Amino acid sequence: MSDLQRTSLFELHQSLGAKMVPFAGYEMPVQYPLGVMKEHLHTRSAAGLFDVSHMGQVILRAKSGSVGDAALALETIVPMNILGLGEGRQRYAFFTNDQGGILDDLMVANKGDHLFLVVNAACKDADIAHMTASLSDTCDVIPVSGRSLLAVQGPASEAAVSQLMSAAADMKFMDVAELEWSGQTLWLSRSGYTGEDGFEISVPDDIAVDFAKALLDLEEVEAIGLGARDSLRLEAGLCLYGSDIDTQTSPVEASLTWAIQKARRAGGEREGGFPGADRILNEFSAGAKRRRVGLRPEGRAPMRGGTPLFVGDTQVGEVTSGGFGPSVEGPVAMGYVDSQYAETGVELTGEVRGKRHPVRVADLPFVAANFKR
Amino acid sequence: MKYTEDHEWLRVDGDVVVVGITEHASTSLGDVVFVELPEAETQVAKGDEIVVIESVKAASDISAPVDGEIVEVNDALADNPGLVNEDPLGAAWFFKMKVEDMSQLDGLMDEDAYEQMIG
Structure with a gap:
């Protein structure tokens, strides 16, 4: 792994007993001794600290x-x-x-x-x-160079972060602020990638380890790896770039129309004027051929990315990411299906190891968002 | 106890073996969330992939360690796959099989050899 980059927290991850894996050109913690399942559940019930300095x-x-x-x-x-x-x-x-x-x-x-x-x-x-x-x-x-990026996620995030910077408690979902810690300026946003309340915090590299340790010293905070980050974002219905969205998926297909504000849509003050506007604005009115949907496999077998989806003998789509949802206590997935099947409750089958298993189109997210509005 | 290179353990009881996975395997798999077992009373050949274990990370297979007939499977794993992490050497056995040719067991590792393999 010699050609991989390391974040400022690399030694801290090692000292915490993390299992390190290559990810996007970095050596990153996939899990700590707690394990993916407990890390996931801890984040949903208290607070988790994530190193996202590779971003x-x-x-x-x-x-x-x-x-x-x-x-x-x-x-x-x-x-x-x-x-x-x-x-x-x-x-x-x-x-x-x-x-x-x-x-x-x-x-x-x-x-x-x-x-x-x-x-x-x-x-x-x-x-x-x-x-x-x-x-x-x-x-x-x-x-930006010389800055690490940490995320604190979970219902106890406010309690944790505000012990280090009291003004963090005044921030609402999607607010950003600059706050002082240890004589330096941290850049905070109240957001994240888990469906929980939380913060993403840009920290100068030279105090990143101290800041992470100050958080981990708090009773409610545990270090969380990439494994739980993936199951948390999947339950929250959030896209993973490269799996659920890519250069081949349009925003309408990806069910991301909510992210395109009225000002940029047909009839808006600054309609269009972005790459691919013709297709995207047309799909707003004409619809897309396929849509990203949530999927709930019946039974316990996870349906992972690449699982083909069928109605009868006709393939109508494919899972783009899937696994086990520890909070849902069952398998969860998302993927693309032909638009006529993109309705909650539609029954499909997914082929896993040569066998077809029932799977239902489901609402996203799988767990209710827990943001501080 | 005998061991395979695929991190299975075999407990021999007459001409029947009980098969599970080692603690080392269960730890490296991570939290197990699903186990698919073979049907009882089926004939299997050494190397056939007859059990699927899904952990939070990925799916992996368990092969039949020898030729023989599956005589019993551990249905408790269907409802409680987490047993594979909690008690891999005991409650989380996968299946029992009647061995066709006991000499096939001779090629398997003993505990010392297995410990050496996993280092």
Whole structure:
């Protein structure tokens, strides 16, 4: 694993007994001695600490100095209303391509005089190249270096994080703020990837270990690996880029129309004007041929990504991610099916090891979101 | 107790063997969430993949360690697959099989050899 990168917390993970695996070019903890199941359940009942420093942190700053100009520039490559994103607020977004597919999904925050973006680890180099090529006339695209990214997720997150920074308790879901800890400035957002309340916190590398240890010293916080991160996000119905969404899936197919605000849709103030707008806006009215749906296999056998889905003998779709949901206490999955079958309750079969098993189209998320609105 | 390279243990009782997976295997699989067992009274050949174990991480197979007939399967695992993590050497046995040719057991490892293999 010598060509893999390490995060600032690498030695801490090792000292906690983590099992390290290669992930998106980094050596990352997949689980700790607690194990995936208990890590998952602990996050849903108390709080989990995740090292997500492999993700890309990027600053987008308009050469004019106006955050509005940065927002308008970014709107040329994402179908979101970024201009309408208030200072101190964050929003889910994705980069689209000319075919209306998704290049990556990301978080965008308005930090007053610039935009702060968090992008997926596996896509970050391509995202930065794409932004640089598309936005350099008007903006500086600045990859953030020297900062780690930690997530604290779960119902006890507020209690935990506010012990270190009391003002964190004043933040609401999708707020962003800069708060001081140990004489340095941390960048917080009240968001995450588990369906639970929580924070994502950008921390200078030189205090990242101290900050992580201060959190882990709290009774309610346990270190959580990538294994539980995946089952948590799956139960929360959240897409994994590269599995559930990619360059071949349009936002309408991916059931992500909620993320495209009215201002960018047909009839909106800034209708279209992003890559693939023709296809995407057309699918808003005409519908898409297939849709991403939640899937509940009957019985206990998990249906993992790649499982073909059938109605009778006709294949009508495929699972894109699936596994066992520890909080649901049963198998859960998501995948794409032909639109005519994309209704909650529709019965399909999935083929696992040559045998067809019943599976039902289900509402997402599988567990109720627990955000602080 | 005999061991296979696939981390199965076999407890021999006359011409019947009880088969499960070792503690080492259960730990590396992680939390087991589903076990699919063969039907009783079926003939199996050495190497046939007859048990599927799904953990939170992935699916893996257990092969028949020798030729013979499945005489009993552990139905408790269907309702409580977590037994594989809790008690891999006891309550979480997978199946019992009647061995066709007892000499096939001679090629299996004893505990010392198995311990050496897993290091």
